Amino acid sequence: MCRCKKNYSICHFLCNFWNWIIWTLLLGYTEGYDPRGRHRNGEKLVPIQPSFAPSEQNFTVFEGHTAVLTCVVENLGTKTVVWRKMSDMNPLTVGKMTYVSDSRVQIHHIIHRNNWNLHIRDAKDSDSGTYECQISTKDRNLRRTVHLQVLERPQIQPEPSGITITGNFHVEIGDTLHMICNATDATTPLEDIAWFKDGDHLEKNTRATIYIAVSPKGKSIKSDLYIDKVEMADSGYYLCRAGALTSHEHAQVLNTAGNKDKRGTLVDTSLGYREGLDKKNASASIHGKAVLFIAFFVELLKHIFS
16 A cells, blocks of 8 residues: 655645555456545445356257357456356366366366356267356355257268269251260269260360369269360260269251251242143143044044045
8 A cells, every 4th residue: 555654745646546546456346436445435345246247048059069158257356167067066167177077078268358168079969958157156156057959960961973964955057065064973082074976085176175173072073065166067976974974965966047948949849840730731731632623523524424
């Protein structure tokens, strides 16, 4: 404590200010108290009691994950935080010390922070239950309960193995043929994928472009095949192979413009044919009439001279 030997006002002011700092910062008393140990209204000093700050009280984790149970304590002072499971009388942690042999259980506290969080690594179904964060004091015990639920780890269904080819299998001559091959193997990693046409291996060239993408774990692979300015010779069976998986599709190159021209010629020819038939039929009709007239004239002469 700061004391003045003589009655100097400046000395008393400095001493009172210094004593106020000591009582306020080092002893942790609330505002409204003076350094002489009395409240401003004359009452005796009373230390601040610790209390819990609002925080989450219900936690859910999957098996194998780390469960973090939060407990926020304000004005802890020299008191101790104790964690225990309600179904067990023995504490799990006392202060920063762990009192169980289970290495999965640890207390996490950062100096100058109010969090005293209980961590349970590799959570199991048996860890489910109600836990208690307790502050031990001489005259009373402060408790806060939290609830933990450990769920069974969801089963990840592996993707079914298979291979498919998609795309536009009917393209016009001069356009671009694009086919996509997707392959998945749940047991064996896929490292490469290849394209074949009518049994011959396809490689990149001036008209053919092949892109390949593999998943991070190698369980699936994708390839895009582009053939620019397709010709009639590009029609045929295209096969995609990835590992032991194969799939094939037939691609057809169309010449729609050429077929239209041919169809127009056929129509014109058929019209001409019909015109020819009409002329021929007309000529045959005239010839028939002439034959009948001659036959009639011959029979008439026979009748006259007989």
